Amino acid sequence: RWVVVVTALLVVTVSADINVAHKQQDINHLLYKITSPIKSSFNDLKEMSETWNPREHMDLCSDGGAAVEWLMGELENHRLLKQHHWFSLFNDRQRTEALWLFEVFMQCTDFEVFRNNAAYFREHMNEGEFVYALYAAVTHSDIGQYIVLPPLYEITPHLFTNSEIINKAYTALMTQTPGNFRMNFTGSKRNTEQRVAYFGEDIGINSHHVHWHLDFPFWWNRDKIDRKGELFFWAHHQLVARYDAERLSNYLPPVDELYWDSPIKDGFAAHTSYKYGGEFPTRPDNKEFEDVEGVACARDIKLLESRIRDAIALGYIININGSHTDINNEHGIDILGDIIESSAYSPNAAYYGSLHNQAHRVLGAQADPKRKFGMPPGIMEHFETATRDPAFFRLHKYINGIFKEHKDKLPPYTEQELLYSNVNITNVKVSKLSTYFEDFVFDVSNALDTPESFSYVSVTATISRLNHEPFTYNIHVQAKHDDEVTVRIYITPKRDENNIVLDIDESRWGAILLDTFWTKVHAGDNVITRKSSQSSVAIPDRVPFFELLEDADEAVANDAQLLHQEIRGCGHPMRLLLPKGTKEGLDFWLDVIVTSGDDAVHDELTIENHGSTHGYCGIHGMKYPDKRPMGFPFDRRIPEIGVFKVPNQHGQVVKIFHH
Numbered sequence: 134r135w136v137v138v139v140t141a142l143l144v145v146t147v148s149a150d151i152n153v154a155h156k157q158q159d160i161n162h163l164l165y166k167i168t169s170p171i172k173s174s175f176n177d178l179k180e181m182s183e184t185w186n187p188r189e190h191m192d193l194c195s196d197g198g199a200a201v202e203w204l205m206g207e208l209e210n211h212r213l214l215k216q217h218h219w220f221s222l223f224n225d226r227q228r229t230e231a232l233w234l235f236e237v238f239m240q241c242t243d244f245e246v247f248r249n250n251a252a253y254f255r256e257h258m259n260e261g262e263f264v265y266a267l268y269a270a271v272t273h274s275d276i277g278q279y280i281v282l283p284p285l286y287e288i289t290p291h292l293f294t295n296s297e298i299i300n301k302a303y304t305a306l307m308t309q310t311p312g313n314f315r316m317n318f319t320g321s322k323r324n325t326e327q328r329v330a331y332f333g334e335d336i337g338i339n340s341h342h343v344h345w346h347l348d349f350p351f352w353w354n355r356d357k358i359d360r361k362g363e364l365f366f367w368a369h370h371q372l373v374a375r376y377d378a379e380r381l382s383n384y385l386p387p388v389d390e391l392y393w394d395s396p397i398k399d400g401f402a403a404h405t406s407y408k409y410g411g412e413f414p415t416r417p418d419n420k421e422f423e424d425v426e427g428v429a430c431a432r433d434i435k436l437l438e439s440r441i442r443d444a445i446a447l448g449y450i451i452n453i454n455g456s457h458t459d460i461n462n463e464h465g466i467d468i469l470g471d472i473i474e475s476s477a478y479s480p481n482a483a484y485y486g487s488l489h490n491q492a493h494r495v496l497g498a499q500a501d502p503k504r505k506f507g508m509p510p511g512i513m514e515h516f517e518t519a520t521r522d523p524a525f526f527r528l529h530k531y532i533n534g535i536f537k538e539h540k541d542k543l544p545p546y547t548e549q550e551l552l553y554s555n556v557n558i559t560n561v562k563v564s565k566l567s568t569y570f571e572d573f574v575f576d577v578s579n580a581l582d583t584p585e586s587f588s589y590v591s592v593t594a595t596i597s598r599l600n601h602e603p604f605t606y607n608i609h610v611q612a613k614h615d616d617e618v619t620v621r622i623y624i625t626p627k628r629d630e631n632n633i634v635l636d637i638d639e640s641r642w643g644a645i646l647l648d649t650f651w652t653k654v655h656a657g658d659n660v661i662t663r664k665s666s667q668s669s670v671a672i673p674d675r676v677p678f679f680e681l682l683e684d685a686d687e688a689v690a691n692d693a694q695l696l697h698q699e700i701r702g703c704g705h706p707m708r709l710l711l712p713k714g715t716k717e718g719l720d721f722w723l724d725v726i727v728t729s730g731d732d733a734v735h736d737e738l739t740i741e742n743h744g745s746t747h748g749y750c751g752i753h754g755m756k757y758p759d760k761r762p763m764g765f766p767f768d769r770r771i772p773e774i775g776v777f778k779v780p781n782q783h784g785q786v787v788k789i790f791h792h
C-alpha cells in the first residue's frame with residue numbers, strides 16, 4: 134500500500150516540474166487585463182497572438198482541426214460576438230461560441246498549441262467567451278493539470294464588486310494615486326434583506342458558485358460525470374440551508390419560495406455594471422411575473438413543474454423513447470437533478486424542459502421582459518452574480534421543495550441501514566464556536582484598461598466578510614474491532630425564528646454538512662480528532678492573482694519549481710463553515726454519525742483526500758467518494774426518533790457566538 138502512495142507522490146512531483154511554472158505564467162498572462170490587448174512585455178504570447186494561425190496547426194488537434202475550422206469560419210464571416218460586449222452563458226448563441234472555443238482547447242495535443250491558440254483567440258473573440266472557455270478548459274483538460282486558476286473576482290472584478298468601487302478605481306487611475314476603497318453591500322438598512330447581503334454578496338460564495346458550475350456544467354456532454362444531477366440538488370440545497378441559517382441569526386424568517394402566480398416580493402438593485410453594456414437592470418419590489426420574449430412564459434414553466442411533480446407522484450419518469458425509468462429509489466434524485474437543472478444528461482429534455490435554467494433567465498429579464506429598452510441580462514443570468522439577488526434563494530427554495538417532495542416519498546431509513554454495530558459514540562467534544570467579521574482586501578486593478586504607458590497603480594477594494602475562530606472536534610468512540618469508518622458531521626438550527634424548538638423531522642432539511650471523512654478505529658477506546666480547517670466541504674482563500682503572477686514569474690526566472698497546493702475553486706470558503714452566531718449564543722444541533730468504511734467508493738480515502746473538497750464538489754475526474762445518498766441520514770423523513778438514535782449517532786446542542 135505504501136509503495137503505491139510513494140509512487141503516486143513521485144509522479145506528482147515529477148510532472149509538477151518547471152513546466153508547471155511556465156504553464157502558470159502563460160495562463161496568468163492570458164488573463165491579465167482581459168479587455169486590453171496582450172501586454173507587449175509578454176513577448177512570446179504577444180508574438181503568437183499576431184503571427185499564429187490556428188488553421189496552419191490543425192494537425193496538432195486531436196479532432197483534425199474540426200473545431201478550429203468551425204470557429205475560424207464564423208470569425209471570418211463576422212458572425213462571432215464582438216469584443217467589448219457583455220457575455221452570458223445563458224444566451225444560447227454566446228454559449229455556443231464559447232463552447233466551440235472550449236472544444237478547440239480540449240482538442241489541443243500539447244500545451245504549446247493550447248497556449249498559442251489561446252493567444253490568437255484572446256485577441257479575436259469576445260473577452261467573456263474567452264475567459265469562460267479558458268476556465269472550463271483548464272478545469273477539464275489534462276493539459277490544465279496543476280494550473281491554479283486565478284480568483285475570478287480579480288480577473289473580472291466588475292461582476293463581483295459594485296459600480297461605486299469601479300468608478301473610484303477609475304478616478305484613482307486617472308489621478309495616478311493608489312487607492313483602497315471600502316465596498317458596501319448593496320441596499321440600505323431600510324431593506325431588511327440587507328442584513329444577510331454579506332452572505333449572498335460574499336465574493337467567496339460567488340466564486341464557489343461559478344466554479345461549481347464550471348466543474349459540473351449543465352451543457353456537459355462528454356464523459357459521464359458521476360452523480361452530477363444529485364450534486365446539483367445537494368450543492369444548491371446546502372446553499373439554501375446555509376442562507377436560512379444566516380437569516381436566523383439576523384432575526385429573519387427562512388427565505389420563502391418563489392411562486393409563479395404571486396409577485397416577486399423583494400426587488401433588487403444590483404449597483405453593479407457591466408464593463409461594457411451599462412448597468413445591471415434593477416427589479417422593483419412586488420414585481421408580477423411577465424412572460425419573457427424568446428425565453429419562456431410563466432405558463433410554460435408551470436407546465437414543466439407539473440410534469441416533474443407528476444413524475445414524482447407516479448414514481449417514474451418518461452424517457453424520450455416512451456419507456457419508463459423508476460425514480461422511487463436512491464438514484465432517483467440523480468435523474469431528477471439532471472431533469473430539473475436541466476443538464477445535457479436529461480433523459481427527456483423535450484418533455485421536462487429546463488426548469489432551472491429557464492427560471493434564471495426569466496427572473497433575470499423581469500426588468501425588461503419585452504426587450505423594449507435593450508437592457509443587458511440581469512443579475513440572475515450569471516453564475517458570478519446570481520447569489521447576490523435574494524430571488525436566487527427563493528428560486529432554489531422552490532426547486533428544493535420539488536426535490537424534497539421526491540425524498541419524502543422514499544421510506545425512512547431503517548435501523549439496519551443506520552446502525553453500524555462496531556462503533557458506539559460515547560462523547561463528542563468541540564471547542565468554542567464563534568464567528569466574527571473581518572476586513573478582506575482584493576485587487577480590482579484588472580477592471581481597468583490602461584494604456585501601457587501608464588505606470589501601474591494599485592487599486593484595491595476592502596470588503597467585510599464573515600469568519601470564525603478555528604475549532605476542533607474530539608469524537609470519542611468505542612469499537613469492537615479495528616476498521617475503517619466513515620464520519621459525517623452536521624449542524625442544524627435548533628429553533629425557528631420564533632424561538633420555537635423544532636422537531637427533528639422539521640429541522641432535518643436544514644442540516645448543514647460541516648465535514649465528512651474517512652478514518653480508522655482500533656478495538657477499544659478511540660478519540661477521533663478533527664480540525665475545522667480539514668473540512669471537506671470548504672476551501673481556503675484563493676491565491677491572489679498578483680501572488681500567482683509573482684510566483685510564476687519568479688519560478689520561471691530561476692528555473693525553479695512551482696507548487697501551489699490548493700487548486701480547486703469549488704467549495705464553500707473555509708471562513709463560512711459556521712453560520713453567524715449571536716452575542717448570547719445561537720443553538721444548533723451538532724450531529725456526528727459514524728458508519729462503516731464500506732461507504733467509501735475508493736480505497737485509501739483514509740490517507741488520500743483527492744483535493745479535499747469532495748463534500749459539495751465530488752472528486753475531480755473520479756466517482757463521488759461516498760456511496761450513500763448525499764445528505765445521509767437527514768435526507769429522508771425521520772418519523773421515529775427512536776429508530777434514528779442508533780449508538781453510532783450522537784447529537785448534542787452547541788452554541789455559536791458572534792463577537
Ligand SMILES: *[C@@H]1O[C@H](CO)[C@@H](O)[C@H](O)[C@H]1NC(C)=O
Nearest residue numbers: 297298301314315316317318
Ligand atoms: C460605503 O458607506 C460609507 C458609509 O455609509 C460611505 O461613506 C462610503 O462612501 C460608501 N462607499 C462606497 C464605495 O460607496
Ligand SMILES: *[C@@H]1O[C@H](CO)[C@@H](O)[C@H](O)[C@H]1NC(C)=O
Nearest residue numbers: 452453454455456457458480
Ligand atoms: C429507451 O430509452 C431508455 C433510456 O435511455 C433505454 O434504457 C432503453 O433501452 C430504450 N428503449 C428502447 C426500446 O429503445
Ligand SMILES: *[C@@H]1O[C@H](CO)[C@@H](O)[C@H](O)[C@H]1NC(C)=O
Nearest residue numbers: 554555556557611612613780
Ligand atoms: C454499544 O452499546 C450497546 C448498549 O447500549 C452495547 O450493547 C454494545 O455492545 C456497545 N457496542 C460497542 C462497540 O461497545
